[in-house]
Amino acid sequence: MATNHIIAGQVFVLPDNIDTDQIIPAEYLNLVPTIPEEYEKLGSYALAGLPEGFPRFIRHGANKTEFPILVAGRNFGCGSSREHAPIALAAAGVRALIAESYARIFFRNVVATGVFYPLESAERLRDVFQTGDQAEVNISAGQIRHVPSGRCFSLKPLGAVAPVVEAGGLFAYARKSGMIR
Amino acid sequence: MSMTITEAILARAAGQARVQPGDNVWVNVDILLTHDVCGPGTIGVFHREFGAQARVWNREKVVIIPDHYIFTADEKARRNVETLRAFVREQGLPHFYDPGTPSYQGVCHVALVERGHVRPGEVIVGTDSHTCTHGALGAFATGIGNTDAGFVMGVGKILLKVPPTLRFRIEGSVPPYLMAKDLILRIIGEIGFDGASYCAMEFAGSAVEALDIEERMTICNMAIEAGGKNGIIAPDEQAIAYVRARTNKPFEPVFGDPNAPVEREFVFNADRLEPCVAEPHVPSNYALARERANVRIDRAYIGSCTGGKLTDFLAAARILKGRRVKVPTFLVPATADVAEALIREPMDGTSLVEIFAQAGCEDIAPPSCAACLGGPPDTYGRTRDREVVISTTNRNFPGRMGSKLAPIYLASPLTVAASAVTGHITDPREFL
Numbered sequence: 001m002a003t004n005h006i007i008a009g010q011v012f013v014l015p016d017n018i019d020t021d022q023i024i025p026a027e028y029l030n031l032v033p034t035i036p037e038e039y040e041k042l043g044s045y046a047l048a049g050l051p052e053g054f055p056r057f058i059r060h061g062a063n064k065t066e067f068p069i070l071v072a073g074r075n076f077g078c079g080s081s082r083e084h085a086p087i088a089l090a091a092a093g094v095r096a097l098i099a100e101s102y103a104r105i106f107f108r109n110v111v112a113t114g115v116f117y118p119l120e121s122a123e124r125l126r127d128v129f130q131t132g133d134q135a136e137v138n139i140s141a142g143q144i145r146h147v148p149s150g151r152c153f154s155l156k157p158l159g160a161v162a163p164v165v166e167a168g169g170l171f172a173y174a175r176k177s178g179m180i181r
Numbered sequence: 182m183s184m185t186i187t188e189a190i191l192a193r194a195a196g197q198a199r200v201q202p203g204d205n206v207w208v209n210v211d212i213l214l215t216h217d218v219c220g221p222g223t224i225g226v227f228h229r230e231f232g233a234q235a236r237v238w239n240r241e242k243v244v245i246i247p248d249h250y251i252f253t254a255d256e257k258a259r260r261n262v263e264t265l266r267a268f269v270r271e272q273g274l275p276h277f278y279d280p281g282t283p284s285y286q287g288v289c290h291v292a293l294v295e296r297g298h299v300r301p302g303e304v305i306v307g308t309d310s311h312t313c314t315h316g317a318l319g320a321f322a323t324g325i326g327n328t329d330a331g332f333v334m335g336v337g338k339i340l341l342k343v344p345p346t347l348r349f350r351i352e353g354s355v356p357p358y359l360m361a362k363d364l365i366l367r368i369i370g371e372i373g374f375d376g377a378s379y380c381a382m383e384f385a386g387s388a389v390e391a392l393d394i395e396e397r398m399t400i401c402n403m404a405i406e407a408g409g410k411n412g413i414i415a416p417d418e419q420a421i422a423y424v425r426a427r428t429n430k431p432f433e434p435v436f437g438d439p440n441a442p443v444e445r446e447f448v449f450n451a452d453r454l455e456p457c458v459a460e461p462h463v464p465s466n467y468a469l470a471r472e473r474a475n476v477r478i479d480r481a482y483i484g485s486c487t488g489g490k491l492t493d494f495l496a497a498a499r500i501l502k503g504r505r506v507k508v509p510t511f512l513v514p515a516t517a518d519v520a521e522a523l524i525r526e527p528m529d530g531t532s533l534v535e536i537f538a539q540a541g542c543e544d545i546a547p548p549s550c551a552a553c554l555g556g557p558p559d560t561y562g563r564t565r566d567r568e569v570v571i572s573t574t575n576r577n578f579p580g581r582m583g584s585k586l587a588p589i590y591l592a593s594p595l596t597v598a599a600s601a602v603t604g605h606i607t608d609p610r611e612f613l
Contacts, residue, residue, distance in 0.1 A: 030257035034225025083326035109326035
């Protein structure tokens with residue numbers, strides 16, 4: 001996965017404890033992520049489980065989101081082990097996810113699939129960013145910039161999983177390290 | 182340095198004399214579990230990465246238990262079960278519990294235990310977050326995604342970070358109005374929804390030792406609701422006898438050193454705990470049942486890997502025998518074994534099925550995950566609109582049981598049954 005680029009676009013802001021049912025409701029788990037047209041369909045339902053009162057993540061009738069950057073709170077992705085969750089976000093067009101912390105299986109699924117970078121912020125970004133604000137995520141510099149105010153916030157280093165994410169996921173990593181052919 | 186049971190199991194499975202928290206180790210897997218919702222995607226990853234002609238690493242170690250979307254007209258759900266059948270034929274897998282045949286079991290976590298696939302000291306991974314249930318028999322068990330599972334299917338190994346252990350000692354004795362569900366909801370309420378993130382949750386103490394195996398499963402099952410990587414209880418004579426009665430396969434239990442350092446120890450006294458609920462919309466929203474008597478309910482639900490075992494129905498029957506429910510009460514036995522026991526098992530001469538029928542409960546549904554996770558629109562017991570539900574299941578996130586507007590209260594089968602009788606949240610001590 002290329003690290004030397006900047007991801008820019010509108011931010012969608014989420015609270016603490018966004019669970020996998022809110023990311024992709026269970027009724028859509030009949031879709032199989034490895035079937036290309038069902039992968040696309042999963043994207044169209046990304047965050048369809050958010051309670052009433054949230055702005056729409058995906059405009060009615062669209063397949064992709066206008067928000068390539070997610071800013072979330074604590075324990076993002078808690079609940080089920082469904083890999084449909086990171087895949088739905090990726091298929092919808094999410095390119096960067098910044099949470100205060102992740103639930104373990106969701107984080108692992110993001111790393112294993114290599115769909116995007118699971119980034120962590122030290123600060124409570126959702127007090128600064130509002131849905132619709134422009135942001136720039138600089139992966140190699142480990143920073144997110146809030147464009148309206150010009151403020152920059154540092155992101156935590158990936159740590160032990162960095163080699164897997166940088167290889168592009170579990171299988172690419174296992175091939176690179178000689179674990180499988 | 183001495184090791185906890187979780188560390189000792191992972192060390193053995195990694196072929197190392199010792200491991201410590203934070204180590205990343207390749208571990209040999211003893212059982213890979215999958216089902217109809219994540220199995221087809223896992224198979225897709227397996228064939229995409231290892232090739233169309235690839236064979237699973239060990240046919241004896243792959244267990245496929247369809248359970249999520251079984252009794253539905255949904256075409257894709259039916260296709261997914263067909264995908265599993267085709268894979269089982271292609272690979273010649275011996276452990277497949279096929280819907281619509283006598284081998285069909287129901288909820289994978291209860292069936293995996295009942296059919297003898299869970300053995301002390303082994304490493305179990307499954308494409309379902311509630312795989313942590315199997316720590317109840319002294320195994321290391323954790324939930325994984327399709328990509329990890331596709332990898333395991335091909336090579337039989339998984340890269341795991343050794344988790345630090347949080348030990349929960351529950352001392353004293355469990356009063357007759359309290360169940361394992363009350364204990365684990367208390368723990369989750371105490372440490373919070375992410376209080377055990379990346380950690381092993383080890384349960385010990387006299388109250389845990391006194392629990393039967395199904396109640397131990399309830400405790401380990403909900404480790405994930407505090408973010409735990411695995412839940413585990415040291416295997417004792419009861420656990421070993423339970424496993425021996427269900428499999429001829431040899432196994433070697435692993436024990437931890439009681440002096441092994443743990444990240445943190447929590448101590449509870451079971452005698453002082455009270456029946457409780459988890460209020461919407463996270464399982465850590467702990468409240469005493471008696472303090473929520475003002476909450477009116479529209480339906481009650483007893484089922485799932487957490488609360489659909491025989492012990493759960495026996496508990497509900499203690500309350501419902503000779504009483505009538507005031508709200509629609511849905512009963513979904515976890516497995517075929519549980520369903521059969523409801524017919525066979527008498528309580529004071531009356532079968533559980535009769536007790537529930539006389540209490541005015543809905544007809545008992547065939548075993549599956551049913552409305553625990555919502556599912557397709559025609560799923561049995563799926564919530565509608567703003568119905569307030571009290572349930573023995575494991576999660577109360579918005580929309581978890583179907584309708585995003587339906588508030589879900591989690592509780593023990595005793596508390597659910599007592600609430601069904603009164604129509605509002607009720608402490609079961611009112612009837613015991």
